Amino acid sequence: MLIRSPVDVPPSEITPREVYLDRRRFMQAGAAATLALLGGNAAAGLLAKPSPWSTGEAPNSRKDITSYNNFYEFGTSKSDPADSAQTLRTAPWSVVVEGEAGKPRRFAIEELLKIAPLEERVYRLRCVEGWSMVIPWVGFPLASLLRLVEPNSRAKFVAFESLADPQQMPGVKSRVLDWPYREGLRIDEAMHPLTILAVGLYGDVLPRQNGAPIRLVVPWKYGFKSIKSIVRIRLQEAQPVTSWSTANPSEYGFYSNVNPDVDHPRWSQATERRIGEFFRRKTLPFNGYAEQVAGLYRGMDLRRFF
Ligand SMILES: Nc1nc2c(c(=O)[nH]1)N[C@H]1C(S)=C(S)[C@@H](COP(=O)(O)O)O[C@H]1N2
Ligand SMILES: [Mo]
Helix, strand or coil: CCCCCHHHCCHHHCCCHHHHHHHHHHHHHHHHHHHHHHHCCCCCECCCEECCCCCCCCCCCHHHHHHCCCCHHHCCCCCHHHHHHHHCCCCCCEEEEEECECCCEEEEHHHHCCCCCCEEEEEEEECCCCEEEEEEEEEEEHHHHHHHHCECCCCCEEEEEECCCCCCCHHHHCCCCCCCCEEEEEHHHHHCCCCEEEEEECCEECCHHHCCCCEEECCCECHHHCCCCEEEEEEECCCCCCHHHHHCCCCCCCCCECCCCCCECCECCCEEEECCCCCCEECCHHHHCHHHHHHHHCCCCCCCCC
16 A cells, blocks of 8 residues: 655645644534434534624623523414424425526435535624624624525515414414515625524534524624524515514614614614613614625615615
């Protein structure tokens, strides 16, 4: 057997040790996550690289993040999702990516976990109700998935749908919203590097109440844009119909960018209460992400396009 000594190997063929170890750890993490998803509950670490897009702010506790939730498919009170979502079957799971694309197809969750290296993104989340949290998500850019299906020139918007199974989701039997939960983004918002699909938080697979096994996170918009437990993503020419603007068009617009200057008709949006804190703090334009995203809306009247 011929064994090449290191000096014979051209430098371009040598994988730096760090990169190699990293790659191996990512593969192991992917396998562990798949097992956890298949097994339903097993706690398994999701290895994620820290991302430069993270805020330096201290995250909320795992307890806060997993016990104070909005997920109306499981009821409308903050404790309902943690209590009732444990019946959600997260495996098998797949997401259809269809519409105005050259290569539309269905992706199994196992494939989605491998689309791009997983990153830890510590993001602020501002709910339209006036509270906020800081959450250490694990995910990857939505753009990485969309590029795989090759959007065509008619793909101006992206529509998203959650699972709506009354067998697993008791809230779907009620009429609070028109199911399935629907959301949408303009294509440039969807392709923005801050927009991620989250598959975990605090280094573990996503708890069911937070939208397992895969949910959207758009940190500069009100929390309701960050749709949970996604089963369908459609590229389309028309602006998508969304659950909240259908339920109440004067209160919830399509854009829903966090904006302290545009009040909700029934309450001010100027301040927020960070869960775990006592005093309210000022809400920042675009939830503090103005530097990164304000350019997407240049020339638009943000009172009209709220
Ligand atoms: N499918 C679905 N997605 C949803 C919701 C919902 O009721 N159903 N609630 C939204 C709202 S109002 C908020 S504030 C966030 C909350 O996410 P979290 O519970 O993980 O903090 O999820 C959003 N995504
Ligand atoms: Mo929300």
